């Protein structure tokens with residue numbers, strides 16, 4: 001056997017299934033302070049230092065099919081235009097007019113070959129320059145050159161669009177380099193967003209995210225929907241720098257989504273035989289299936305409120321049959337998520353009582369610990385009150 005990524009996974013899975021005790025040399029995970037899920041101070045630290053400095057998923061190129069196509073990124077109290085300019089380039093701007101601050105675009109998606117403010121009709125080009133000001137004579141000192149739209153960093157990798165509010169962040173391609181190891185030549189860029197669904201939840205964003213980063217609960221919560229298709233005992237995990245991770249789990253024959261599996265076959269044994277799930281820090285998760293899959297993100301709407309955005313990723317096609325298939329997949333994804341979801345609000349209520357100062361995590365829950373460590377590195381450990389910090393123990397256990 002050569003040591004190609006696929007063969008490494010087969011070998012690691014065989015070893016994992018044979019494992020009878022805690023892996024030697026792997027740190028015991030310290031407990032996680034519950035205050036990270038309940039204290040306003042920690043929420044503020046995340047807002048200031050983590051969300052405003054991380055690469056954040058903002059869409060897929062298929063959502064901006066032509067010149068002038070746009071969508072609004074409206075999370076974290078922001079409104080950001082993500083658009084394809086008349087030159088074909090994808091850019092992002094704050095959705096804020098430089099006159100008196102009106103939002104330029106009010107519809108969440110659409111086409112705008114220029115951006116014309118709905119308030120006093122200042123007009124901007126698709127690359128963000130202030131072009132026209134009605135009754136310009138009344139603004140004697142206006143420097144139009146310096147009144148363009150406020151740009152937001154925006155980069156695209158494998159067709160996925162990300163934004164970053166921090167101009168000093170590492171380039172997206174470097175940030176997501178681990179995808180090269182894990183996805184090989186999986187053509188994410190050829191996919192199409194078939195549906196986008198927003199699901200609001202009464203819990204901290206991490207309470208919801210945690211659930212998707214471990215397979216420990218699958219045999220209990222997803223007895224009929226996922227458990228028959230995945231061999232939970234085979235679950236192997238690789239941690240990557242920047243807080244990313246990959247979970248691989250052997251499939252038991254059939255795929256969760258019943259479908260013609262030509263696409264699966266064409267993409268080779270890695271994705272056909274395994275469920276390959278990736279966490280891209282901080283909040284983007286997808287369990288890649290060549291048939292089609294859910295691309296999920298979780299966003300805070302407050303300390304105890306969050307929203308999960310599910311994009312159903314599929315392949316080109318526009319027949320009646322095709323539409324019915326993706327609608328079916330959407331329903332199936334939402335039904336599976338529902339099996340988890342009803343647990344979150346009661347769980348959050350438990351955390352909010354303060355009766356549980358810490359959470360205990362097992363080896364198969366180490367991705368939960370890993371991303372918490374990364375949050376602290378973003379915030380700066382010294383900026384976090386001691387009772388809310390996690391110990392840094394996993395940095396020497398990454399695969400890159």
Ligand code: FES
Pocket residue numbers: 097098099100101102117118119120121122
């Ligand atoms: S606020 Fe946009 S033109 Fe006045």
Ligand SMILES: [Fe+2]
Pocket residue numbers: 211212217218221222340
């Ligand atoms: Fe689940």
